[in-house]
Amino acid sequence: MIKEQLRKLIAEKDATIGVIGLGYVGLPLIVEFALKGFKGIGFEVDAKKVDDINAGRSYIVDVSNENVKKCVDGGGLAATTDFRKLIDCDVVVICVPTPLRKTKDPDMSYIIAAGEEIQKYMRPGQLVILESTTYPGTTDEVLQPMFEMKGFKLDEDVLLAFSPERVDPGNPQFQTHNIPKVVGGVTKDSTEIASFLYSQIVENVHSVSSARVAEACKLWENTFRAINIGMANEMAKVCNALGIDTWEVVRAAATKPFGFMAFYPGPGIGGHCIPLDPHYLSWKARQHGFDSQFISLAEQINSGMPAYVVKLVSTALNDVKKAVNGSKVLVLGVAYKKDIDDMRESPALSIIDLLRSRGADLVYHDPFVPEVTFDHAYTIGDGEPLLNTELTDDLIKNSDCVIICTDHSNVDYTRVCELAPLIVDTRNALSEDVRNGSKAKIVRL
Ligand SMILES: NC(=O)c1ccc[n+]([C@@H]2O[C@H](COP(=O)([O-])OP(=O)(O)OC[C@H]3O[C@@H](n4cnc5c(N)ncnc54)[C@H](O)[C@@H]3O)[C@@H](O)[C@H]2O)c1
Numbered sequence: 001m002i003k004e005q006l007r008k009l010i011a012e013k014d015a016t017i018g019v020i021g022l023g024y025v026g027l028p029l030i031v032e033f034a035l036k037g038f039k040g041i042g043f044e045v046d047a048k049k050v051d052d053i054n055a056g057r058s059y060i061v062d063v064s065n066e067n068v069k070k071c072v073d074g075g076g077l078a079a080t081t082d083f084r085k086l087i088d089c090d091v092v093v094i095c096v097p098t099p100l101r102k103t104k105d106p107d108m109s110y111i112i113a114a115g116e117e118i119q120k121y122m123r124p125g126q127l128v129i130l131e132s133t134t135y136p137g138t139t140d141e142v143l144q145p146m147f148e149m150k151g152f153k154l155d156e157d158v159l160l161a162f163s164p165e166r167v168d169p170g171n172p173q174f175q176t177h178n179i180p181k182v183v184g185g186v187t188k189d190s191t192e193i194a195s196f197l198y199s200q201i202v203e204n205v206h207s208v209s210s211a212r213v214a215e216a217c218k219l220w221e222n223t224f225r226a227i228n229i230g231m232a233n234e235m236a237k238v239c240n241a242l243g244i245d246t247w248e249v250v251r252a253a254a255t256k257p258f259g260f261m262a263f264y265p266g267p268g269i270g271g272h273c274i275p276l277d278p279h280y281l282s283w284k285a286r287q288h289g290f291d292s293q294f295i296s297l298a299e300q301i302n303s304g305m306p307a308y309v310v311k312l313v314s315t316a317l318n319d320v321k322k323a324v325n326g327s328k329v330l331v332l333g334v335a336y337k338k339d340i341d342d343m344r345e346s347p348a349l350s351i352i353d354l355l356r357s358r359g360a361d362l363v364y365h366d367p368f369v370p371e372v373t374f375d376h377a378y379t380i381g382d383g384e385p386l387l388n389t390e391l392t393d394d395l396i397k398n399s400d401c402v403i404i405c406t407d408h409s410n411v412d413y414t415r416v417c418e419l420a421p422l423i424v425d426t427r428n429a430l431s432e433d434v435r436n437g438s439k440a441k442i443v444r445l
Contacts (some may be wrong), residue, residue, distance in 0.1 A: 002159060003189045006127055009090050010197050013037040014060070018089030020114045022079060024050050024342070025131060025165045026095030027060045030443070031067050032201045034076035041089060042079040053079035061340055062169055075197045086121040091129065091197060094118075095165065097272065104279050104376070106135060108142065122150060124157040129194050130211075131165045133218050133277050134286035138162070140186050154187050154285045161185035161194035164212035164218030170340035180204040183238035184214030222277040223295060228263040229274070230298030233305055236265035236445050246445060247428045265445050267405050267426040268305035268347025270336025275302070275345045306350035309445070313355065313401055313424050316443045320422060322400055325359030330389075330399040332416065333406025334366045338427075341368035348405040349374060356381030363399075365391040367410055396420050404429045406435045417442075 009015040019030040019042045030040040044050050052059055053306030056069030069078035086092060096110035111132055118128060128147070130139050138160040144154065152158045161184045168174055181202040195207045208214050232250070237245040246265060254262040271277045278299065294428050314324050326421040334348035335341055341348070348364070349372070359378045364372065364386055374383040389395060391411070396402065396419040404413075407429035417423065417430060417438035424445045435442055 002125055002157065003193055005125055006090060006159065006193050007196060010193070010200060010318065013091040013200075015039075015197070016041060016088055018043060018086055018092040020092065020094045020117070021096035021110075022046075022053065023095065023097070024060055024062075024169050025167055026093070027053075027058070028063050028167060028176050029093065029095065029131070029165075030077060034071035034074075035067060038076065038199050038200070038220070040077045041085055042077065043083055043086065044079055044081060045147055047081055048081040050081055053077065060169075062167070062175060065104070075307050083117040084121055086118060087123055090125065091127045093129045093131055093133045093247050098134050098276070098280070099272075100276050100279055105283055106280050108138070110137065111142065114369070115143050116341070119146045119150055122147060122152060122158065124152065125192055127159040127161070128195070129161045129163055129197075131163055133164060133222070133273065133280065134215060134379070135219070135280040136212040136215040137284065138215060143404055144186055155189045159185065159187065159190040159193050160211070161190045162201045162214045163194060163198065164167075164214055164221075165222070165290045166218075166246055169342060170337065177201060178203055180206055181215050182208060182214050183208050184208040184211045184217075186211050210438065216281075219281040222273050223281055225263075226269065226274050226278045227294050227298040229266070229269055229302040232263040232265045233301050233308075237308065244320075256322070264428070265306065266347070266424075267309045267351060267445070268345065269302045270346040271342060272344050275299075284300075287340065306354060309347075309351050309403065309405075309424065309426055310354045310358075312443055312445070313403060314358075316422055316424055316441065317401055324355060327360050327400040328398060329355055329360045330395060330402045330420075331362065331364040332366075332391075332402055332404045332411065332434075333363050333408050333427075334369050334372055335406050335408070338407045339368070339409055343369060343372065346406075350373075351403065351405060353381045353383070362386065363389045363395070365389050365395070365411075366406065367408055391416075393419055 011311055016039045017033045018041045019026045022042045022044045030042050034040040056072045058065050058068045094114045096114050099107045101107045166179045181198045183195045191207050195205045199205045200216045236246040253260055278295045284293045285292050317327055336346035352362050370388050373385045376383045400421045403421040404425045407427035413430055414434050417434050417440055422441045424443045
């Protein structure tokens with residue numbers, strides 16, 4: 001029986017784990033399995049990533065070169081572009097991207113491409129788990145029919161489950177092993193074996209009754225964040241209009257030990273999750289005749305933040321008798337959040353683009369991001385790529401305005417405050433002490 005076979009293979013660490021897509025989610029996952037003694041095969045379409053892994057090099061901040069090298073040298077990890085090796089895997093985990101189309105509808109092409117490769121090389125005895133964030137119903141509406149079309153029956157030949165990934169890149173406190181894992185199978189046996197598998201690498205596994213519940217759980221979590229960040233952004237605008245310090249208000253509210261959870265305003269939302277995932281939920285809800293107004297409103301507020309920041313910059317320059325047109329603007333931090341290199345959906349891209357479209361002379365400094373490129377389909381400015389600039393005293397001094405878009409830890413904000421004439425701080429990166437000792441004009445969100 002498949003369930004017992006797989007349980008034995010997993011318990012004895014004889015199961016070979018295939019992971020399709022070795023990005024922010026897939027690489028930490030396969031390394032975790034390999035470190036626990038499983039044999040991992042990583043499937044990637046990007047040959048450069050395959051070469052890096054096989055040479056013992058990591059390209060993801062949370063995964064050390066040392067761990068990749070240890071796993072590769074010990075024979076526990078190999079990467080490949082050859083999907084025929086899927087036949088060697090007892091478990092296949094799909095960690096491919098789930099972007100949006102330009103119409104903001106789910107782009108399922110990566111999941112389907114991965115599903116088609118699995119379908120080609122599938123054999124009885126395999127457990128397939130989808131980890132990519134997606135709308136409720138994907139696992140049983142999209143993947144299950146692909147496998148059944150091949151004549152495989154769930155529980156008899158194969159098992160199928162969904163388990164959302166909650167990894168928070170750059171978070172040193174919570175990593176794969178200590179983030180509780182939600183698991184929902186399409187069948188009971190699938191839930192049981194997928195949960196047993198994750199219990200080998202994760203301290204706390206929470207099983208749910210179906211793949212759909214697990215899919216919806218992930219979207220609930222990220223929609224909760226998108227809506228609460230939207231509310232924090234709205235409150236920042238309200239506080240600004242009333243001349244009240246937003247950050248002091250939220251700090252005070254956060255002292256309430258129950259019924260309040262602090263979310264912070266910022267220049268907009270970024271990354272592969274929060275700006276995208278709620279659209280997966282609202283799209284699916286619309287298919288069933290329901291229009292989610294909270295999601296639309298949060299999207300409207302959050303996506304309007306870069307323009308709001310540009311308004312703050314333009315007003316601040318105006319106050320010192322300068323125009324955006326021709327001003328030298330230094331954007332400090334361009335990654336979508338602190339201490340990582342991820343530029344996906346970063347609000348800094350829109351801020352730079354908007355300011356360049358109004359004639360600002362733009363440079364940026366980000367210790368994690370060597371180059372910024374723009375998608376011409378979305379730009380209104382010239383869309384020319386930018387290279388990272390060294391944060392010299394002259395650069396800071398000669399900038400008409402410094403915009404802190406990302407509050408990376410390894411930037412000397414005291415020096416920035418000592419030298420810059422005008423700073424727009426969208427992240428509350430400048431502490432009260434630093435601000436008090438500064439001659440700069442400082443505008444905060
Ligand atoms: N990044 C996060 O913090 C995070 C957190 C939770 C969930 N997720 C979800 O996990 C999924 C993966 O996200 P990510 O951040 O790891 O993306 P990523 O872009 O970093 O990695 C995806 C990898 O898949 C590869 N790939 C694409 N198509 C492939 C195919 N057909 N076969 C093999 N490899 C293929 C890409 O080359 C890339 O290396 C998404 O659904 C995302 O929403 C991401």
